[in-house]
Amino acid sequence: MINRIKGILAAVENFQPKNIEEIEEFRLKYLSKKGLIPALFDDFRDVPVDQKKQIGAEINILKQKAIEKLNELKDSMSVTQEGKIDIDLTRPGDPIKIGSRHPLSIVRNEIIGIFTKLGFCVADGPEIEDDKHNFSLLNFPQNHPARDMQDTFFISPDMNVLLRTHTSSVQAHEMSELKPPIRSLSPGRVYRNEAISARAHCLFHQVEGLYVDKDVSFADMKQTLDYFAKEMFGEKTKTRLRPSYFPFTEPSAEMDVSCSLCGGKGCNVCKGTGWLEILGCGMVDPNVFIATGIDPKIYSGFAFGMGIERITMLKYGIKDLRLFFENDIRFLNQFTAAI
Numbered sequence: 001m002i003n004r005i006k007g008i009l010a011a012v013e014n015f016q017p018k019n020i021e022e023i024e025e026f027r028l029k030y031l032s033k034k035g036l037i038p039a040l041f042d043d044f045r046d047v048p049v050d051q052k053k054q055i056g057a058e059i060n061i062l063k064q065k066a067i068e069k070l071n072e073l074k075d076s077m078s079v080t081q082e083g084k085i086d087i088d089l090t091r092p093g094d095p096i097k098i099g100s101r102h103p104l105s106i107v108r109n110e111i112i113g114i115f116t117k118l119g120f121c122v123a124d125g126p127e128i129e130d131d132k133h134n135f136s137l138l139n140f141p142q143n144h145p146a147r148d149m150q151d152t153f154f155i156s157p158d159m160n161v162l163l164r165t166h167t168s169s170v171q172a173h174e175m176s177e178l179k180p181p182i183r184s185l186s187p188g189r190v191y192r193n194e195a196i197s198a199r200a201h202c203l204f205h206q207v208e209g210l211y212v213d214k215d216v217s218f219a220d221m222k223q224t225l226d227y228f229a230k231e232m233f234g235e236k237t238k239t240r241l242r243p244s245y246f247p248f249t250e251p252s253a254e255m256d257v258s259c260s261l262c263g264g265k266g267c268n269v270c271k272g273t274g275w276l277e278i279l280g281c282g283m284v285d286p287n288v289f290i291a292t293g294i295d296p297k298i299y300s301g302f303a304f305g306m307g308i309e310r311i312t313m314l315k316y317g318i319k320d321l322r323l324f325f326e327n328d329i330r331f332l333n334q335f336t337a338a339i
């Protein structure tokens, strides 16, 4: 019996197939039900008791080696066999998972789309700013309490270099570097030193708009922003302006849209008021014109700024701001249908 086992083992180890058919013959000869190895197990019954342990072990080793050999041969043959590729070229390809846009990008692009129809151009600005563009040119005097409205991340110890707290810094660049007419839209990241919660984050996104030309009026601003709101939230959307304060605009206002969830009747999203605040706006303050070298006697303009997270949350009914930054595929997958 031992010799039989050793003979089969040697044959298994030395076996060299020439093609795939021979590998199948190998399997049939040694491992199939009627093959030589199962036959050994059948004959094992007649082995004297004192030899069972040793012979049993030898048969098991043989079986294991034969299986390993078969797998190795299959692996090596599946790639090439005498120059032939053994893969099914008619099989459909593995689908490549195509990602989708982030909801914030979708809404940012939508905002850009609406304003470019009105002739606004996209303008970029740095995220690492100096005090001048983030504050001074925008009529935030040194030590003015309005600076406390925005919890700033300062980079340099002299507090001159900082992470921009709003995209209004881009209007400071635009106005000091370009000549009117200016009609620009500046989307981008902004940073504030705030505790992260469902409603606040240290990083978020804004879009800033600026329109400077001769004879630009408050009515132009109102009309532009009303058009935007209707395009963004639906034709039935109503808007209202409430007086507010921003150092760089005078007069300043905040714009509310009628709550699209309850249609203005009052619900828990609009806290029963029927209105949702979506942006800040106002006529460019003459001090900003003077600081940036534009003559306020010739030119006037309006500016507005909105948070992209806020617009997205209102549009899609998202209740927690942190979802935007977690990259949870279950959240992001829900936006695959959107452009």
Ligand code: DAH
Pocket (backbone or CB within 6 Å): 165, 166, 167, 168, 208, 209, 246, 249, 279, 280, 281, 282, 303, 304, 305, 306
């Ligand atoms: N920069 C303001 C903020 O971050 C938003 C803003 C308000 C921008 C009024 C404007 C504006 O251009 O006119 O809160």
